[in-house]
Amino acid sequence: MERVSVEAKVLKKNDEFAAENRALFEARRLVVFNMWSAPGAGKTTLLERTLKELEGRLRIGVIEGDIQTEIDADRIRSAGAPAYQINTSRCHLEANMIQEALERFPVDELDVLIIENIGNMVCPASYDLGEHARIMLYSSTEGAEKPRKYPKMFFRSDCVLLNKVDLVPYTNVSVDELRANVLAVSPRAVVLPISCRTGEGFSAWIDWLTAAVERQREAFHVSGGARTNPGD
Amino acid sequence: MERVSVEAKVLKKNDEFAAENRALFEARRLVVFNMWSAPGAGKTTLLERTLKELEGRLRIGVIEGDIQTEIDADRIRSAGAPAYQINTSRCHLEANMIQEALERFPVDELDVLIIENIGNMVCPASYDLGEHARIMLYSSTEGAEKPRKYPKMFFRSDCVLLNKVDLVPYTNVSVDELRANVLAVSPRAVVLPISCRTGEGFSAWIDWLTAAVERQREAFHVSGGARTNPGD
Numbered sequence: 001m002e003r004v005s006v007e008a009k010v011l012k013k014n015d016e017f018a019a020e021n022r023a024l025f026e027a028r029r030l031v032v033f034n035m036w037s038a039p040g041a042g043k044t045t046l047l048e049r050t051l052k053e054l055e056g057r058l059r060i061g062v063i064e065g066d067i068q069t070e071i072d073a074d075r076i077r078s079a080g081a082p083a084y085q086i087n088t089s090r091c092h093l094e095a096n097m098i099q100e101a102l103e104r105f106p107v108d109e110l111d112v113l114i115i116e117n118i119g120n121m122v123c124p125a126s127y128d129l130g131e132h133a134r135i136m137l138y139s140s141t142e143g144a145e146k147p148r149k150y151p152k153m154f155f156r157s158d159c160v161l162l163n164k165v166d167l168v169p170y171t172n173v174s175v176d177e178l179r180a181n182v183l184a185v186s187p188r189a190v191v192l193p194i195s196c197r198t199g200e201g202f203s204a205w206i207d208w209l210t211a212a213v214e215r216q217r218e219a220f221h222v223s224g225g226a227r228t229n230p231g232d
Numbered sequence: 233m234e235r236v237s238v239e240a241k242v243l244k245k246n247d248e249f250a251a252e253n254r255a256l257f258e259a260r261r262l263v264v265f266n267m268w269s270a271p272g273a274g275k276t277t278l279l280e281r282t283l284k285e286l287e288g289r290l291r292i293g294v295i296e297g298d299i300q301t302e303i304d305a306d307r308i309r310s311a312g313a314p315a316y317q318i319n320t321s322r323c324h325l326e327a328n329m330i331q332e333a334l335e336r337f338p339v340d341e342l343d344v345l346i347i348e349n350i351g352n353m354v355c356p357a358s359y360d361l362g363e364h365a366r367i368m369l370y371s372s373t374e375g376a377e378k379p380r381k382y383p384k385m386f387f388r389s390d391c392v393l394l395n396k397v398d399l400v401p402y403t404n405v406s407v408d409e410l411r412a413n414v415l416a417v418s419p420r421a422v423v424l425p426i427s428c429r430t431g432e433g434f435s436a437w438i439d440w441l442t443a444a445v446e447r448q449r450e451a452f453h454v455s456g457g458a459r460t461n462p463g464d
Contacts (some may be wrong), residue, residue, distance in 0.1 A: 141396070
């Protein structure tokens with residue numbers, strides 16, 4: 001069927017671009033995260049607080065994906081980090097959009113690049129951007145059964161942050177049930193309850209992130225990434 | 233470009249199926265709503281409460297769209313209404329899926345059909361299902377600026393319900409700012425703050441829904457829908 005074959009071609013082409021991105025990141029020893037969630041789960045707020053916590057320890061840049069507006073990139077710049085805004089009419093970022101962004105957004109001075117995807121709990125999960133790890137932010141107020149209804153994004157995430165736990169006492173959601181549902185579809189995921197507003201659970205998230213950066217740097221070293229960028 | 237032309241063809245074909253659905257709904261004098269939101273805004277909870285409020289006044293059936301599971305259709309059946317579950321690997325419902333569902337889901341005894349779309353604030357807005365009106369549910373806890381970042385779904389909605397207003401006092405969201413942002417992208421929308429949990433604002437929603445049903449029945453009558461289904 002024509003439609004399915006075009007979709008398959010788009011995904012195959014995306015994987016080729018993603019592989020090129022990954023080679024570029026390796027050459028620059030740049031550790032890259034793809035961060036995704038439904039709209040409003042708190043990705044930008046998480047980034048603002050994370051940038052503050054890691055100021056002076058890691059040089060972090062952000063690529064923001066949104067359908068419209070430059071609101072999120074402006075917030076990241078106000079938090080003191082370099083940011084590049086992609087506006088796309090599509091419901092997800094694709095690897096070639098990141099490649100085009102990298103032509104305009106200087107990453108040579110960065111240790112870490114975080115790509116904030118479009119707010120959407122379905123489509124972004126199908127598109128590899130060349131990242132080294134995937135972080136999912138889930139708004140705990142939105143119900144405990146969602147991992148079973150939207151499994152792919154949970155399944156593909158390395159770290160699942162259960163945000164807004166400060167609001168959970170005012171709802172009928174059980175964080176234990178939510179965590180069990182995440183682990184049912186994604187047994188290998190690290191699941192961390194947090195509140196970007198109050199700071200609850202934030203140190204565990206910072207520990208995960210910094211350890212993930214260290215692990216990837218070690219992987220670069222082992223795979224010879226250092227040789228391709230000897231000046232680093 | 234191949235990809236864009238296939239997408240245009242898919243949308244054109246969808247519009248043809250939607251027109252067929254609309255003719256079928258008119259022949260049966262069935263008033264149809266397309267209900268959409270991001271995952272977890274509370275669509276199924278809204279329906280459960282609405283079915284209870286309108287029991288004995290309107291015969292309502294529900295088509296549930298989900299990527300996986302029959303959780304939502306089971307909840308609707310427990311609330312006493314007929315429900316049909318569509319499971320699709322796609323991130324949105326399309327008009328032909330509704331047509332196929334109608335072959336198996338008897339709607340002759342119904343006054344109203346509500347189609348609960350996939351939880352996604354982007355893709356469903358592009359696909360007409362043949363509905364007479366569109367209802368958007370937005371979770372107020374997820375931020376006041378989202379209508380500006382995801383304008384299409386707000387723009388295409390006849391009624392925008394700002395749900396979870398009972399949780400807003402525990403956040404830094406302003407409902408006034410949120411409402412202003414909805415009206416900025418969709419000046420003709422009816423905007424109603426509600427809480428499906430506490431029942432706040434629920435009577436205004438029921439009033440809107442019953443008035444919309446009456447308006448559409450009058451439109452059927454004027455357009456001669458009664459003649460195409462003389463036994464009604």
